[in-house]
Amino acid sequence: MEPASLENLHVLYQSTHFIVVNKHWDIRIDSKMWYEKQTVQSQLRHRFPELADPGTYYGFRFCHQLDFSTSGALCVALNKAAAGRAYRCFKDRLVTKAYLALLRGSVEKLKTTLDFAIGKNTSQGKTHMMCIEGTEGCENPKPCQTELTVLEYGLYDGDPVTKVLLQPLTGRTHQLRVHCSAIGHPIVGDFTYSLRTDGAPYRMMLHAYLLRIPLEDEPICVTAPDPFLPSVDPKWVSQCLLQPLEGALDGLLGCGLAPGSQGLESQSTGEEEETNSKVSMETEEQRAQCQQWLCEWALH
Template identity: 75%
Template sequence: MEPASLENLCVLYHSANYIVVNKHWDIRIDSKMWYEKQTVQSRLKHRFPELADPGTYYGFRFCHQLDFSTSGALCVALNKAAAGHAYRCFKDRLVTKAYLALVRGTVAEEKITLDFAIGKNTTEGKTHMMCTEGTDGCENPKPCQTELTVLEHGEYDGDPVTKVLLQPLTGTLRVHCSAIGHPIVGDYTYSLHTDNTPYRMMLHAYFLHITLESEPIHVTAPDPFVPTLDSKWAPQRCVNVLEDLLKNIFTKPQTEIQEDPEPQEHRRSSPVESEEQQAQCQQWLCEWSLD
């Protein structure tokens, strides 16, 4: 992708209720800092000033989040009702996502379920990071899963790497990849500040499917990890074809692991939200949404 500018916002989907954009790498979704001119919010406001809602802090309601250094499909709701519908889909696990990544080393197994509980890192100097259960300073770890499927083996700038498809079931992709010894190329944080040569972190939100009842959203953000766009990436052996995997993902909705594996007949139904909780939720949706 060319350097971010106000003019080159890439729109993948646009309706009266939603916009899905291809978020640029290394820009924030929004920012309160006056010096951060390039954000998704500022680019949307420049391109679609008539769609900005003055009743919200940032002008737009983002339905989920992507890290500063992650590119790809990002959904934005254009009104409060649309934001509420999207929030319900995320809450009820009716959203399917898949990411592309280049990871360090050669991943030997064709498919791996990464199953590590993840918690907050309380170690001094690492409180901005997450960590896996058993790590020093890991606080309140929760069960998490990510499915990793190998696409290609090759080299990046002369070093062995593997191109993979990542499906977050309840996982944190960057932590899981690092935990198995295959950190994402260019992940400065989870390489403990050693992987700083690549121009970006090689993680891309490739596929997004939100099963909205009145307006199902199904988009892909073009694959940036191809030699024609980055000559340092040299694929050598294909293991799985991305298009075939995508068909399987679309026909088999994503599921999430349960923290409490009780039989269905023994589970209690979720408590009904109070009016106060619903009001708080709607207020929260005015400014932000849940991933």
């Protein structure tokens, strides 16, 4: 992806009430620091000065948060009423979010639920971090869950990695980063949760791929283009496709999307269901092939 700038704001969806942008991996959503000139907020002001709300501190109401080093779909409300409707969807846990990530090593379980309570780390020198329950200095841990689905095995800059789809079922600070680190597979480029060992990649490989907000009057469903492709980053080399991304999303979204949704196909048809069943059969064969490949790789 090109470097962050005021001009390269990538809009995925726009209406009278909402804008969804593809947040750059090297930019904050907003900042009170005078020296941080480039933020999503400043990009929005530059691109849409007429839409800024003078009644807010930042000019725009962000419906949710993404970490500084996380890219992907970010929803912005353009008025107070729209923000309230979106907030209720988040509060009632009706929103579906799915992230793509590259994890260090080969994740063995192809589909698993990561269930670690997360609290704030009060240990000296780690107060900017979160940690799992049972860790020394872990304060006020709260239950949280993440669904992990393995998509591909491959290499990043010559080292074994796994491409996964992550669905947070709760919304704790740094949840995906902490959960992946807790199972021994930190996100590639996550300097903080690799205990300062993974600093070589140009970014942290975590991307908010899917965002679905089931608003009654304006259902929103967008996807932000997958950045973890060899054509985008040649250091990533896929060696074994286990589950196509589209198939994993079908399972995540269940019976399909409401008409009018953006970024994906709408309602499922009988023909599509037949195709999906064929994909499932093929996935079983791919699974066996990948397991064999992993065994052979371990011998080298």
